[in-house]
Amino acid sequence: MKHENLINEYFDGNLDSTNQELLFNELASSEELRYDFNQLFAMKMAIGKDTAAFVPAISSTEALFANLGIAGTTSSNSLAGFWTLYKAPILTGLMATMATALVMLWLLPIGSGSNNSEKSRIPVVSSYSYDTADLTLELPEEKNNESNGALIQNRELNKTKELNKIVSVNARLNSQLNNLQNQIASLNSITNMLREENKALELSTNQQTNSELNINKKTMGDNPNTVFQSNFVEQPNSFSSNNANFIINNFNTYNPETSIKLEAALGRYFQNIGSDFVERNNTFSDNLRVSGLYNLSREYSIGLDLRQENFYQEFTDISNSGQKLIYQQQPTVYSASMIFRYAPEYLEFLQVRPNIDLSVGATNIGELARIGVGLDYYLFGNTYFYFKSDYTFLSYYHKNINFSSNKYGTHLGIGVEF
Numbered sequence: 001m002k003h004e005n006l007i008n009e010y011f012d013g014n015l016d017s018t019n020q021e022l023l024f025n026e027l028a029s030s031e032e033l034r035y036d037f038n039q040l041f042a043m044k045m046a047i048g049k050d051t052a053a054f055v056p057a058i059s060s061t062e063a064l065f066a067n068l069g070i071a072g073t074t075s076s077n078s079l080a081g082f083w084t085l086y087k088a089p090i091l092t093g094l095m096a097t098m099a100t101a102l103v104m105l106w107l108l109p110i111g112s113g114s115n116n117s118e119k120s121r122i123p124v125v126s127s128y129s130y131d132t133a134d135l136t137l138e139l140p141e142e143k144n145n146e147s148n149g150a151l152i153q154n155r156e157l158n159k160t161k162e163l164n165k166i167v168s169v170n171a172r173l174n175s176q177l178n179n180l181q182n183q184i185a186s187l188n189s190i191t192n193m194l195r196e197e198n199k200a201l202e203l204s205t206n207q208q209t210n211s212e213l214n215i216n217k218k219t220m221g222d223n224p225n226t227v228f229q230s231n232f233v234e235q236p237n238s239f240s241s242n243n244a245n246f247i248i249n250n251f252n253t254y255n256p257e258t259s260i261k262l263e264a265a266l267g268r269y270f271q272n273i274g275s276d277f278v279e280r281n282n283t284f285s286d287n288l289r290v291s292g293l294y295n296l297s298r299e300y301s302i303g304l305d306l307r308q309e310n311f312y313q314e315f316t317d318i319s320n321s322g323q324k325l326i327y328q329q330q331p332t333v334y335s336a337s338m339i340f341r342y343a344p345e346y347l348e349f350l351q352v353r354p355n356i357d358l359s360v361g362a363t364n365i366g367e368l369a370r371i372g373v374g375l376d377y378y379l380f381g382n383t384y385f386y387f388k389s390d391y392t393f394l395s396y397y398h399k400n401i402n403f404s405s406n407k408y409g410t411h412l413g414i415g416v417e418f
Helices: 003-012 017-029 031-054 058-067 075-107 114-119 145-220 227-253
Strands: 124-126 260-271 288-295 300-310 313-318 324-329 332-342 352-363 367-380 383-398 401-417
Touching (some): 003 017, 003 031, 003 075, 017 031, 017 075, 260 300, 260 383, 288 332, 288 401, 313 383, 313 401, 332 367
Parallel strands (some): 124 324
Antiparallel strands (some): 260 288, 260 401, 300 332, 332 352, 352 367, 367 383
8 A cells, every 4th residue: 555545544533553653663773754644634634724714503493493493503513513523624633643643753862762872882903803891882871870871880880991001011120120120239249240350360460371481480580591581582482372362352342443333133923912913924024123223432323223023902982973993004114213322341241232322213104113122143253143122112193192102022133344
């Protein structure tokens, strides 16, 4: 049955309950049908008014019947006749009015029922399954105090979880800092021990040399042509050769005349990644590092560090439709930073040189800062292998909102001085 026929049947009072429910559902979903319904309703009302306007008064009817010699009708008969004549329009108008009122009450957002409360909730959309209990959403006021209490309890529980995460990260940082301090203290102790042994060795060597020189002088006497004179001449040469070898070993550790360093290394990073996020597979070029430094002195250097690396990012956003979104990604970026390196001389031992790096720079997605410690091991000449560990902090913005990402890394590479 067409919608127009349903409306006409409804106003005529011939529409059953099943078709009435169908008509009301269509009225709720179709603006055009509501317009037709209102137009037909207004037409019906206008017809009823026009009919009432053309009905003659009862007094006029009775007067006309009296002049014709016909007995007039009583008032009760007149009322009964009026009701019989206009019963259908009156009942149709009342039913149409009640139906219109019910439809308007159902369509208009009056009150704060459960349906409205559910429609106002903002769903969370993510590329991955995510625990929405960790999100804090602004929800409408619930009907009862028990629901409000549960909502407040959930929010407090989420705050407690976030605080526990922060405390856990701080504890890990403090633990790593303590380990580094212990390592530095151990290196200082080894360095001091080696210095004491070196001083004792130098003292013993000097005493032995002086003793041999005195013995040769006494043995040679005043005759410069004795065999002992030849021995005396050869002995300093032998000592000089040993001394030269000692200087060469020192030269392998550090050459003050070199002023430029070039380094290249591969690294491995460790990041705090969401439990439902699948970490990307690193290629050979990922986490590649190339550095160039200039030696200001024996202990201080400055330079430039270039890297290809990736960062895990997690940030939120609100869509145009009001949905709260969570973004999780791990892009590969290119970074450039200025390095300041400090290699304390008093920590050097054998062919190993500890150092500390501080650097600030930028990537194509944000700014970064790094701090790292490392060891340079000189194998031959001015070529060395090095091992470093660093901590990186990245700051970036999304729609003028600041977010951050951090990671730990280790690097193994080779360097050369010239």
